[in-house]
Amino acid sequence: MLFEKKHMKLLTHLPKEKLVREGWTEYSKDGWFLYFWKEARQQAGIESRTAEVLPFFNEMYEVPADWDPQNLGPDLELAGQFIFFKAGMSEAEVDEKLAPIKLKYKSSWDGVSDANLLKCLKACLAAGFERIRADTSVNPLGNVSDTNSSLVFARHSLILDNDHSYSVGWRGDSRTMTELRDAGGFLSKADSDKKDPHTQLSYADKINLRAPWNPFSDPKVRCDYYYRKMQQDNCLHTVVSVTMDFVTAASFPKLEDLIGGLLGGRKLKASETVESPPAELKSKMCNVRVRGKDIVRFADSQQLYLVVLFGGFFDTQARQRGKNTGDNDKSFPEVAVKQIPVNGILGSVTFVRVFHGLTENEGFTALWNIGASKRPERDACIAFAGEENIGLSLWNELRKQYRATTNSMPLRARWTGSGGKKMADPLDVMSVKTPDGKKLY
Numbered sequence: 001m002l003f004e005k006k007h008m009k010l011l012t013h014l015p016k017e018k019l020v021r022e023g024w025t026e027y028s029k030d031g032w033f034l035y036f037w038k039e040a041r042q043q044a045g046i047e048s049r050t051a052e053v054l055p056f057f058n059e060m061y062e063v064p065a066d067w068d069p070q071n072l073g074p075d076l077e078l079a080g081q082f083i084f085f086k087a088g089m090s091e092a093e094v095d096e097k098l099a100p101i102k103l104k105y106k107s108s109w110d111g112v113s114d115a116n117l118l119k120c121l122k123a124c125l126a127a128g129f130e131r132i133r134a135d136t137s138v139n140p141l142g143n144v145s146d147t148n149s150s151l152v153f154a155r156h157s158l159i160l161d162n163d164h165s166y167s168v169g170w171r172g173d174s175r176t177m178t179e180l181r182d183a184g185g186f187l188s189k190a191d192s193d194k195k196d197p198h199t200q201l202s203y204a205d206k207i208n209l210r211a212p213w214n215p216f217s218d219p220k221v222r223c224d225y226y227y228r229k230m231q232q233d234n235c236l237h238t239v240v241s242v243t244m245d246f247v248t249a250a251s252f253p254k255l256e257d258l259i260g261g262l263l264g265g266r267k268l269k270a271s272e273t274v275e276s277p278p279a280e281l282k283s284k285m286c287n288v289r290v291r292g293k294d295i296v297r298f299a300d301s302q303q304l305y306l307v308v309l310f311g312g313f314f315d316t317q318a319r320q321r322g323k324n325t326g327d328n329d330k331s332f333p334e335v336a337v338k339q340i341p342v343n344g345i346l347g348s349v350t351f352v353r354v355f356h357g358l359t360e361n362e363g364f365t366a367l368w369n370i371g372a373s374k375r376p377e378r379d380a381c382i383a384f385a386g387e388e389n390i391g392l393s394l395w396n397e398l399r400k401q402y403r404a405t406t407n408s409m410p411l412r413a414r415w416t417g418s419g420g421k422k423m424a425d426p427l428d429v430m431s432v433k434t435p436d437g438k439k440l441y
C-alpha cells in the first residue's frame with residue numbers, strides 16, 4: 001500500500017517529530033527535512049504538490065494500516081479529496097488520536113534517495129516560503145529586485161546628505177572582530193564558502209548546504225531572499241537578519257528557548273519558579289550579588305555588533321505588517337540582507353543579561369561590559385563611507401547612538417512577541433558569577 005493524495009491531510013497534521021528519528025540533529029537529512037516541512041505542511045499550496053512530495057514518503061515510510069482507503073480505521077472518513085478524522089472531532093481529540101502514531105521506516109535517512117528528498121524539499125520551499133528575487137547585477141550584495149517589496153527604511157535611516165543614506169542596526173554574534181574579518185563579514189549560511197584549510201570544507205559544506213538533496217545547493221535558488229510563511233520571519237539560512245532596535249536585539253536568544261533546551265523541550269510547571277527551579281536549571285544558574293544580598297538567577301553574556309547598511313534590502317517588518325493587523329500584529333523591527341561586509345561592522349556592545357524570573361514577562365536586566373565592547377572608530381567610518389566629510393558625519397551619528405545605548409544600561413527589558421520593551425526597576429547588580437566561579441560581571 002502506498003501513500004496517495006488523499007493521505008495528505010493526515011500527513012500534514014501528524015506531529016512533525018513523528019517523522020524523524022530520535023536524536024536527530026539540526027543539519028542532518030531529517031533536521032533539514034523538518035526545517036522545510038514545518039513551514040509548508042500547513043500551507044494550502046503543499047496539497048497541489050503531491051507528485052513531488054509523495055515519492056519521498058513512499059520511499060521512507062509504511063502507510064499505517066488504519067489509513068488504508070479500502071478499510072479505514074473507525075475514527076477516519078473520506079471527506080471530499082482527503083481522508084481525515086470524522087467531522088465533529090475537536091483539534092484536541094485529533095491531536096490525541098495522532099499522538100500514538102509513529103510511521104515505520106522502509107528506508108533509513110542515510111539511505112533515502114537524494115532525488116526524492118530534493119523533490120520533496122523543493123516542493124516545501126515553494127509552498128512554505130515566499131521568494132523575493134535579488135538582483136546581483138546592480139549590487140553584488142543582492143538588491144531586492146521585486147518592485148512590490150519595501151525597500152526604504154526611512155524610520156531607521158541616517159541621512160547625511162542628499163546622496164548618503166544609511167540604515168543602522170544590530171546583529172548578534174559570539175565571534176570576535178578578527179574572526180569576522182577572517183570570515184569576510186556577516187554572510188548567510190548558504191553563502192559561507194570559505195574553506196577550512198585543514199578539512200578543505202566550507203561552513204556551508206559542513207552543515208549540508210551543498211548536499212545534492214538540499215534545494216539551497218543550487219546557486220540559482222540560494223541567491224534570493226526567502227520569508228518563512230509559518231514562522232513569519234526570515235529564512236535562517238539564506239539571509240542575514242538585522243534588528244533595527246537594540247532592546248529587541250538584546251532579547252535574543254529568548255529565555256524560553258534557552259530553558260527549553262536545558263529541559264529537553266518540556267515546559268515549566270507552575271510550581272517551578274526562580275525561587276524553586278527544577279534541578280536541571282538550578283545547576284546552570286548564576287550567583288548574583290545585588291546591593292545587600294546574594295541571589296541565584298539565570299544569566300548569560302551576549303554581544304551585539306553595530307552595523308551599517310546601504311542600498312535596498314528586504315524589509316521584514318513591513319512584510320509582517322502587511323499580513324498582520326490589530327491584535328494579530330506580530331511585526332518587529334528586522335530587515336534581511338544577503339551579507340554585511342567587514343567594513344560595515346563599526347562597533348560592538350557586550351553585555352550580561354540577568355533574568356528576573358523563569359518567564360519572558362519578568363524580563364531581564366542588561367549590564368554593560370565596557371571592557372569587552374568596542375566603540376565606533378573614526379577611521380573605520382571614513383573607510384566605510386569612502387569620503388572624509390561623510391565618514392566624520394557618520395562617525396558622529398554612530399557615537400551618539402552608541403552612547404545612548406550604553407548610557408541606558410543597566411536597563412530592564414522583556415520580549416513581547418513583537419519586539420523588546422523597556423521595563424522599570426532593573427536589578428542593582430554588583431557582580432555575576434557562573435556556577436563554576438567564572439566572573440561574568
